[in-house]
Amino acid sequence: MSQATREQVRARRATPRRGAVIAILLITAALTVIVLLGGIPGLIGTGIAVVLPWLGFALVPLVVAALLIRPRTAWITAVPLVAWTMALWGFLPVPWQGDPSAGDHGLLIATQNVEAGSGTGAASARTLADGGAGILAFTELDADSGSAIADELADSYPHAYRVGTVGVWSRYPILDEEALDLGLGWKRALRVEVDAPGGAVSVYVVHAASLRPGAQSARDGMLSALGERIRDDKSARVIALGDFNAVSTDPALSPIAGALGEVRFGGIGPSFTWPASFPVVRIDHVFQRGYPSASGRTASAGGSDHLAVVAALGG
Missing domain, CATH: 3.60.10.10 (Endonuclease/exonuclease/phosphatase)
Known part of the structure; x- marks a missing residue:
């Protein structure tokens, strides 16, 4: 196989991967923007607030896909994950917290x-x-x-x-x-x-x-x-x-x-x-x-x- 042919093969193999990386970057940017817009008062903020907890289900496959396709740049997907966690911090459950009990003087x-x-x-x-x-x-x-x-x-x-x-x-x-x-x-x-x-x-x-x-x-x-x-x-x-x-x-x-x-x-x-x-x-x-x-x-x-x-x- 000639050098030109090998380069053509590598280019064909790289094209789908580049497309996947671009898609991941676009989704990452979109999710980050959505989370940040959740702080806007009015209809936009209210609508995003309703769906915000459920966005976590979109973040998990996004991170997994990034790790599989381009591990070196997978850290980028941490941006919406961090933004999502910060936005929901006061809402997220505390796993080690026990069942409510009045206790003494409670x-x-x-x-x-x-x-x-x-x-x-x-x-x-x-x-x-x-x-x-x-x-x-x-x-x-x-x-x-x-x-x-x-x-x-x-x-x-x-x-x-x-x-x-x-x-x-x-x-x-x-x-x-x-x-x-x-x-x-x-x-x-x-x-x-x-x-x-x-x-x-x-x-x-x-x-x-x-x-x-x-x-x-x-x-x-x-x-x-x-x-x-x-x-x-x-x-x-x-x-x-x-x-x-x-x-x-x-x-x-x-x-x-x-x-x-x-x-x-x-x-x-x-x-x-x-x-x-x-x-x-x-x-x-x-x-x-x-x-x-x-x-x-x-x-x-x-x-x-x-x-x-x-x-x-x-x-």
């Missing part, structure tokens, strides 16, 4: 969107109360579910406050209570001060406005107003929990996440909360400040389309 709390019309509010309340929570917060209450929960918890949770579609039931005395509309025009959130173990704690329960394409200003406005209220709250201990209709990395949650830390979950899964039958996003959260330790998990309760969130706050 506080166990639980929250769930009970789904209006599901007719299973009492079942949700019973299940979560049996788990030992000291404070229970429910959202998307209608007249029937609110009454059913009140009847179910009347003896074991004598302290309660309900406003519109949200309510809180406590084993511990409620010292102060306030209804909040957060700019929505009607009450869909509340604040109570609870005389909990270890000292008084300010508890915010919120059911954020629904998120619909092209109409998210009501939700964003509520979350911004809640963040402002929390920043102005001088309490040593503060908890905000409920259905925020926003995933952990949504820029709309920044006003709250900037004042409080989201309770991290244990295990190796992402602990999504909706829909309960096949969870793909986490829109139900617990945020807190003032507790040195915090751990959370999801729980099935009643027949709602949301899983409940249970959190232990200690210290």
Whole structure:
């Protein structure tokens, strides 16, 4: 075989590899840009935040392909991987974290969107109360579910406050209570001060406005107003929990996440909360400040389309 022929053969073999390398570089650049755009407030940031956890499934084959095709330049694929990890750092589970337990001088709390019309509010309340929570917060209450929960918890949770579609039931005395509309025009959130173990704690329960394409200003406005209220709250201990209709990395949650830390979950899964039958996003959260330790998990309760969130706050 002549030298020219050998060079032609090598060129034909190299062409597909060069094409694959170029494709990997383009995909790497695209994924990096997508992750970075997730910090933009509004529709773009919200949309990317929803799919961001799932982008991890695209990063794994990308890294493997790069290692197989061009090992020397495979490090480039680490760029979107690092960006993805940093964007999701506060959301990623902590594998070594155990199951939430109140422990000594701790506080166990639980929250769930009970789904209006599901007719299973009492079942949700019973299940979560049996788990030992000291404070229970429910959202998307209608007249029937609110009454059913009140009847179910009347003896074991004598302290309660309900406003519109949200309510809180406590084993511990409620010292102060306030209804909040957060700019929505009607009450869909509340604040109570609870005389909990270890000292008084300010508890915010919120059911954020629904998120619909092209109409998210009501939700964003509520979350911004809640963040402002929390920043102005001088309490040593503060908890905000409920259905925020926003995933952990949504820029709309920044006003709250900037004042409080989201309770991290244990295990190796992402602990999504909706829909309960096949969870793909986490829109139900617990945020807190003032507790040195915090751990959370999801729980099935009643027949709602949301899983409940249970959190232990200690210290």
